[in-house]
Amino acid sequence: MLRIYNTMTRKKEQFVPLNDGKVTMYACGITVSGEAHIGHAYQALIYDIIRKYLVKSGYDVTYARNYTDVDDKIIAKSKETGIPADLYAELMIAKIDHEMRALQVDDPNVWLKATCTMDGIIDFIAKLIDKVHAYPTPEGDVYFAVESFPGYGKLSGRKLEDAFESVRIENEDNKQNPLDFALWKSAKEGEPYWESPWGKGRPGWHIECSAMNMKAFGEQIDIHGGGRDLIFPHHENEIAQTEALTGKTFAKYWIHNGLIKVNGQKMSKSLGNSLVLHDLLEAYHPETIKFALLQTNYRGDINVTNDLFPDAEKHLVGFYKTIQNAYNTFGENGGDTDTQGIDDSFNQCMDDDFNTAKALANLFGIFKKIKAKTNTGDSTAIDDVKAVKKAYGLLGFFREDPKVFIERAEKKEQSEDVNAGVPEDVMALVKERAEAKANKNWALADEIRGKITALGYSVKDTKDGAVVEKL
DSSP: OOEEEETTTTEEEEOOOSBTTEEEEEEEEEEOSSOOBHHHHHHHHHHHHHHHHHHHTTOEEEEEEEEEOSOHHHHHHHHHHOOOHHHHHHHHHHHHHHHHHHTTOOOOSEEEEGGGOHHHHHHHHHHHHHTTSEEEOTTSOEEEOGGGOTTTTTTTTOOGGGOGGGSOOOOOTTOSSTTOEEEEEEOOTTOOOBOOTTOSEEEOHHHHHHHHHHHHHOSOEEEEEEEGGGIIIIIHHHHHHHHHHHSSOSEEEEEEEOOEEETTEEOOTTTTOOOBHHHHHHHSOHHHHHHHHHTSOTTSOEEEOTTHHHHHHHHHHHHHHHHHHHHHHHOSOOOOOOTTOHHHHHHHHHHBTSOHHHHHHHHHHHHHHHHHHHHTTOTHHHHHHHHHHHHHGGGTOSOSOHHHHHHHHHHHHHHHHTTTTSOHHHHHHHHHHHHHHHTTOHHHHHHHHHHHHHTTEEEEEETTEEEEEEO
């Protein structure tokens, strides 16, 4: 029996879809104003896994995901780079798609883009105005009247008077209430725009997701997902505008994943600690990245320390060595007997609100038994290996040839041994410099190189990593 934590009710509930055997699921995707980072990757990974487990559980799942491809930040990037906003968004989408596939995150069943939903967005807004839930201004903006929707705040638990501090700053001209949010923004000089009954402009952020949901699924969906930082105001506003229009419950289950922190700090561009996905994929195998992220239950925050990914890699190397040893001992062909109930145990974890953390913790005991069976000549070790690969393949693990995975890790370890004997304080600076480069903070990287030089060492970047030598 699958139980899901519903943010709306603040408790775990038995999952019962709106229509027997079928599931509609939507997850807020990426605003393509820059590189995909580890937070984007984590969110995409979580909802891909949820989709896959629902399919394994026997449901016919339609999973939709969106790209926000028109936005203030994208327009700012367009001005900064000189690339037209639509082309900039198109280029970033192609790059992000490539990186997500490299991480072995599958595409959704339905891709949605704001710019391809413009007629639906305009129609949605017009109907809200007709129902007196929204109002246009003389300047050509349109706002949602928050006080017209009595249920506002039910997802986040905020009262209207407590919500002011967290609301996004919008154009304040002719707002009836400071909490009213923009459905349509009048065009400024040099910005992309679409024609509408209220003049040239573009949609506000919140209305895009409501209209894309309507386009993909109609008035109601089973599951709406996103990061916890979207609960307010984004998801709260989605609920208000959608339910004000339809008079129906928008989503039956609201699911929110936790946030990424770097050494205890919330990840943000302003702090310069955003871990870019491309650089992570350069440094680590996709399975290593996923193992590091899935060790925490999806609702919890992940603290990315310097040891998170190296430790995950060590665990996986150990598991793969156990698999390779079993293959060497018994060959790769075995029966289909799941002697340890491995798949049942995996399903029990996933039925408990998709608890990947518990599922991964169980691997240590499973592989200990496989190793013991191999050492005692018990050939059912191969059955267990097959069962592990089948069950945990859903999370994206043990897809690699064991020899290839192990050799890659050992080669990387050998390259790191080049710097054996270099003082710890120097190597600490080398690691800080690598992180600064990964975050494209070139000024900080140069500053750290100067510190390394002052300590009497040089650092040279190679395809296998940094090589440190005494001056």
